[in-house]
Amino acid sequence: MKYDVIVVGGGPGGSIAGKTAAENGLKTIIFERGQNPGEKNASGVGLTPKIWRDFPDIMKEMNLPSQRVNRRCTAHFCDEKGELVSELSWTPSKLNTYKEAREFMTVMVYRHQYDKWLSTFAVDAGAELKTSTLITDVLRDSSGRVTGVVDERGNKYEGIVIAADGAISVVARKAGMRAKFGPYDTTLVVNYDFEAPPEKIDEFIGDNALHAWFSPLYPGVYNFFKKDGFHIGLGQWFGAITRNLRGYLEDCIKSPPVAKMIKQLNAKPREFHAHQLPWLQYPKKTYAHNIMLVGDAAGFPCPLEAEGIWHAMYSGRLAALTAKEAIDNNDVSERQMKKYEESWVNSPLGEEFAAGKEFQEFWAGLPFNTEKVGELGDIVNNSLNLFTGATSHLEMSQLFLKSLREKGPSIMPLFRKYLFPYVFRILEEELNDLAPFNDMFEKMRPKKKIRRRN
């Protein structure tokens, strides 16, 4: 069967690719191995405001039963027994450059609902959606170039291929575009879904719907609240997994503050998930003759915190627009397809990877480093203790500095290696703008030393 565009995968990347292609008059088919889009997919999942910025016509219609708007994030720092030490909360910054970003941080939904709903836009635009169908191989011409795909029953489909089939991407591998991801290119994420009465979540959580837990007991845990339940999960790069991740997650769930929250909400485990999440410093090659990779198949999740829904949708749209141009020019060569890579590199998506190495290493070196995360929690807590009256403020400040000096030898190399490069990389130009402050600090410095008794 002949199509203009064949999309493999009915996730966010596939549906937007399919919608865009069909809207542009291309004969389009989307394949999804699940009975419905979304039922094979697991995420946190927090949809970020970028999706509203870039897909306003779709998102203004979103009204899913599970959705909960998140306007406040809280990080909990716990000690080696999992006991709470300190907490930090933050809300949308007024510095954000567009309205939605100033109003909320994420909207939490379930993928079963989100992906299915998103696919209706592709179908309404005229794309054919073929569910319960597994794509098992690519079709090639006599010179070995990809011309289409083959399904599990041996049916053949010809057309420009957009691989939106996720982290494991059968299509990318069969097309010879990449081998399976390397041990520090992809993470395994395990996740419990808990159900809880919506009114309890409204009362105790409300719109403070994103929590993160850090402790030497487990690598950083995310905890996202929906209307009638929540996800609690954690991930790690394959290369760094030394213990079964479900064991870590259950240690977190049983730790005193999390167990208390679960009890307070009267929550019960409802589903268990595991899924891969690519987390690369930079995506692999995303195009070849007649084929483009989008979303997780390409390795697009953000290198800092591995958000990937917007990235999949954005790349899906760019790939479909390149396909349209290819059809109009009657040219599906590698050179034509390269325009897809040029378009994402020069877009907000490419900008995500400007400091990809520093971002990814920061996350691996600190929040996911169970050895060091406890010390970080102590630093946060001690710095906030400067504002309590138990010990004189002056003495506490000096004790704090002393503890920093003592921890220095173990914590400073981490800061030097992971935090500073990250800060300097993203602030490269802006740092020059801070020069006037040096002058100011110099003038503020007290000329006389503070005198302390004994």
Add this chain to the structure above:
Amino acid sequence: MLVPLENIIHKLEGDQGDFIKPIRENCVACKRCITVCPVNLWYLDDGKANIKDDYKKLCLECGACWQSCEYNAIDFTYPKGGTGVIFKRG
């Protein structure tokens, strides 16, 4: 385990096919698959990794076993379209 996993892992109806196969001759018994599988479906059997006979009841299709094996000793595909795990609240 918080609750028995079979209570909170749901499957679609239908024959899934054989989608994971140990390739015993390549296995060096490094046990990575055993460590990573989130639902503990792998074990050592006569010095080689093997997957439980009834793995299709709990397998989450995450591909972690295959991804972590550096010796090409695990063959992994997906179950037949429209079968296998269903995440109702993924």
